[in-house]
Amino acid sequence: MKCLMNASIVYGVLDLIGGVFYREFTKLNSFTDFTTLTVVHTHYLMLGMVLFLLLVLVEKNFHFVATKVSKYLLFYYIGLNLTVVMLVVRGVV
Template sequence: MKKLLTTSLFYCILGLISGIYYREITKYADFTGKTQLSVLHTHLLMLGMFMFLVVLLLEKNFGIMSSKKFNAFYYIYNAGLLLTVGLLTFHGTMTVLGQETGAAVSGIAGLGHILLAVGLVILFLIMYEKLKEEK
């Protein structure tokens, strides 16, 4: 359970730092337009910090970490989230600096979203497994 709490704290810290980063880089560049950096803070807090707090509660109540599928969920979901927010950061920073990014950035970000979805599917499979065990 400590692993889940530490993961949640990690995303909390990243989320807070990303909010500061967004504020400071837009102020530095005198940027007032739209940028993907504006949603980075909430992505990290909701999909990272809050998600792993929920997973911690699921572990406490259902023991989901004992499932053979749990490590697949944990690593795939984290890889997807880090890839997604990494590309949000890159694309948003390039926008603020007035630089174009290519189609590859969108494609790689799409892979991050696919990994997030796969991770969520695995989590639901784990939950169905645990609910079945309780019967």
């Protein structure tokens, strides 16, 4: 359960970093069009922080995290971070 809470905190911090990066990067370059940097903040907020906070609540009541579920969570970590990295790369280019 502590691992899920730490993941939620980390994704919350990454969420804030993504939002600030989008705002400052577009302001620095005087860019006013749509860019995929706009969705980095929401991806980390909803798919990262909020999902893991919900998983903490479910874990507290049902104790579902086992080695099998941990493997799937590892794939989820990799997939979410890979998605956000590619959104940042595409948004910066």
